[in-house]
Amino acid sequence: MIENRTHIALMQRGFDSGLAQKIIQAGETISSLKQKPGEQLAALGIPEHLIHALQSENRPPIPEATLRKVLHESAWACSICRKGNVSIILHHIDEWSDSRDHDESNLITLCLNHHGEAHTKRELGQNLTPSRLREAKARWTAQVIQTSAAAILKPTNELTNEFWDYFNHVRLPQCLHLAGIDVTLQQPMHQWLLGLGLINEDGTARIPEDKDPSKYKFIYQLYGSGLAGPGPNVYRFYRWMIETLLQSVRWVDLTNNWERKSIKGLVTPGTIVVCRGAHTFKQLDGVSKEGINQMRRVRRKKDKIELSFIIDAWESTSSSSYWGHLTRKSSAMSISVVRSLDEQAGVLTMPATCLAIGTGFGPYPTSDCPYDGYSGHSPEDGDSSSGIDI
Numbered sequence: 001m002i003e004n005r006t007h008i009a010l011m012q013r014g015f016d017s018g019l020a021q022k023i024i025q026a027g028e029t030i031s032s033l034k035q036k037p038g039e040q041l042a043a044l045g046i047p048e049h050l051i052h053a054l055q056s057e058n059r060p061p062i063p064e065a066t067l068r069k070v071l072h073e074s075a076w077a078c079s080i081c082r083k084g085n086v087s088i089i090l091h092h093i094d095e096w097s098d099s100r101d102h103d104e105s106n107l108i109t110l111c112l113n114h115h116g117e118a119h120t121k122r123e124l125g126q127n128l129t130p131s132r133l134r135e136a137k138a139r140w141t142a143q144v145i146q147t148s149a150a151a152i153l154k155p156t157n158e159l160t161n162e163f164w165d166y167f168n169h170v171r172l173p174q175c176l177h178l179a180g181i182d183v184t185l186q187q188p189m190h191q192w193l194l195g196l197g198l199i200n201e202d203g204t205a206r207i208p209e210d211k212d213p214s215k216y217k218f219i220y221q222l223y224g225s226g227l228a229g230p231g232p233n234v235y236r237f238y239r240w241m242i243e244t245l246l247q248s249v250r251w252v253d254l255t256n257n258w259e260r261k262s263i264k265g266l267v268t269p270g271t272i273v274v275c276r277g278a279h280t281f282k283q284l285d286g287v288s289k290e291g292i293n294q295m296r297r298v299r300r301k302k303d304k305i306e307l308s309f310i311i312d313a314w315e316s317t318s319s320s321s322y323w324g325h326l327t328r329k330s331s332a333m334s335i336s337v338v339r340s341l342d343e344q345a346g347v348l349t350m351p352a353t354c355l356a357i358g359t360g361f362g363p364y365p366t367s368d369c370p371y372d373g374y375s376g377h378s379p380e381d382g383d384s385s386s387g388i389d390i
Contacts, residue, residue, distance in 0.1 A: 006030060011090065012061030013053060016112055017076075018087025019045060030054075062090060062102050068265035070107045072257075073250065075148075078111035079140040080128070086111045091118055093133045108137045141250070149246040152253065152274060152333070152361060165321035165332070166311055166357040167238040169205030169219070175272075175337065175355060176241055177202065179249045189237050196230055198223060203241065205234075205315075214291035218316040235317055242335060242356045245272075251335075258305060260348055267350065269340050275300050275307055276333040276361065281326050284310070296326065298354065300334070304347045309336055309354040325359050333361045 009030045010020035023033070023044060033041060033054055041051045070090060077084035091110045092099065099106060110118060118128040173183055183203035184190050193199045197208045207213055207222065216222040223231035251272040257263060267273060277300060284295045294313040299306060316322035325332065336352035343349075 008064055008067065009061065011071075012064065012067055014050060014089065015046075016087040016089040016115075018112075060102070062107070064261070065265040066102060066104050066107065068262060070104050070109065072252070072266055073141050073144065074109040074137075075144045077109065077140075078114055079108050079133075079137045080114040081111060082140060082143075083111060088112075089115050091115050091133075093130045093137075108133050145250055146247050148251075148253070149243070152276075153243060153246070154361065163317075163321075163360050164235070164239055164242065164356055164358040165317055165325045166315055166354070167242065167317065168311070168353070168355050169238065169315055171337070171353055172238060172241050172245070172355045173203035176245055179245060181244060181248060183241065186237060186240055189233060189240075193230065193234060193237060198230060198234055199237070203237075213314070217290055218314055218319075218322045220317050221319070238356075245355075246274075246335070254307065258302060260305065263305065263348065263350070264341065267338055267341060269338060271338050272335065272355075273307070273338055273350075273352070274333065274335055277302070277331065278329055279332045279334060279357075280329045283313075288314075298334070298357075301347075305350075306347055307334075307336070307338075307350045307352060309334075309352040311354050311357070326357065331359065333358050 004024055006024050006029050007017075007020050010023060011017060015023075023046075026044060028044070033044075033046075038051050038055070041054065042048070046054070067090065074088075075084060076088065078086065078088055088109045088111055090107050092101070093106050093108055094101060096102075114128065118133065121127065176183055184201075190199070190203070194201065198206055200206050205219065207219075211222050213219070213222060220231045220235065223234050249272065251274055252266045254263070254267075254273050254275040255277060257266060280299045280301070282297050282299075284297060287293055287295045292312065292314050295310055296313050297308065297310050299308045301307075311326070313322055313326060316326055324330075334354055335356045336354045339351045339353060341348065341350055
């Protein structure tokens with residue numbers, strides 16, 4: 001999330017993040033800069049080519065949504081050295097003068113040293129060619145996904161355990177399939193549960209023919225949640241699914257990006273989002289009290305922004321989840337797929353399909369992240385996130 005409009009506008013025009021911050025601290029804006037003579041701009045530390053760009057505006061700025069997305073997916077770090085405690089700049093992989101291309105696929109985050117190297121032509125040694133830049137960007141964004149997933153899945157502390165209270169036993173396997181992940185690779189668990197008639201070949205849940213779901217409050221009660229029953233292994237299978245999905249595809253952590261412009265720049269229909277904080281659970285009127293279709297509406301609403309979805313309490317993973325964690329107002333972490341973004345009566349709404357809900361997960365790390373600037377936006381701020389669409 002980037003709150004300062006001048007910071008956004010400067011980075012859209014090719015300024016590095018450190019210089020942009022210095023200009024903001026000097027009390028300047030884009031309008032005030034355009035009114036200054038070149039000598040005063042140079043005194044602010046602005047290089048000649050950017051002074052010329054400001055005074056002539058001969059190149060359209062990078063679209064704000066594109067800027068936010070590229071910075072977000074790189075975790076505000078250089079894609080080459082992976083340092084985040086340095087100033088970074090958005091670099092055109094294929095030079096703007098040739099490509100006229102502001103698409104995110106043509107942009108990469110670089111520190112000032114590697115930005116200079118990308119513009120240096122050498123007769124000997126390895127240049128940062130467009131192909132090498134694209135390879136480095138792909139490797140780094142993949143690493144960001146895995147590191148982000150590991151960070152959000154950590155328990156609150158060493159004395160507590162994280163726990164998944166709800167799985168969408170149909171949509172979750174479908175999302176893995178769309179992401180190209182084969183659930184049958186989880187052997188021998190897949191074959192064992194398939195043989196018991198508890199799952200289908202595609203990993204979706206199945207109710208054994210000799211069981212009547214209307215006699216049970218939730219599906220894991222039917223499976224048998226004791227140590228001797230298959231329930232714990234069903235739980236482990238779906239836990240593997242959600243954790244594998246988060247480690248494999250791009251997703252957006254809404255927790256530290258709960259702001260309209262950030263959401264509109266990072267989230268589109270089909271984006272998987274992670275949201276931590278207070279969720280309100282309310283049973284819908286006229287629905288079943290046992291068996292399938294015990295529908296509850298879930299909302300996370302704050303600052304005129306709302307994420308909402310409906311879950312079937314039948315898919316709770318334990319009695320404490322069914323009776324406690326998935327009721328009233330509870331602190332939780334939800335994983336969902338956004339279906340649309342709408343403005344209703346001044347509220348930005350995100351109707352979604354929930355994939356999983358958990359509790360006991362710690363706050364997203366900032367100071368102890370594996371990358372110094374792995375913190376969501378500018379080095380001076382202290383936020384975190386990373387994005388995905390499937």
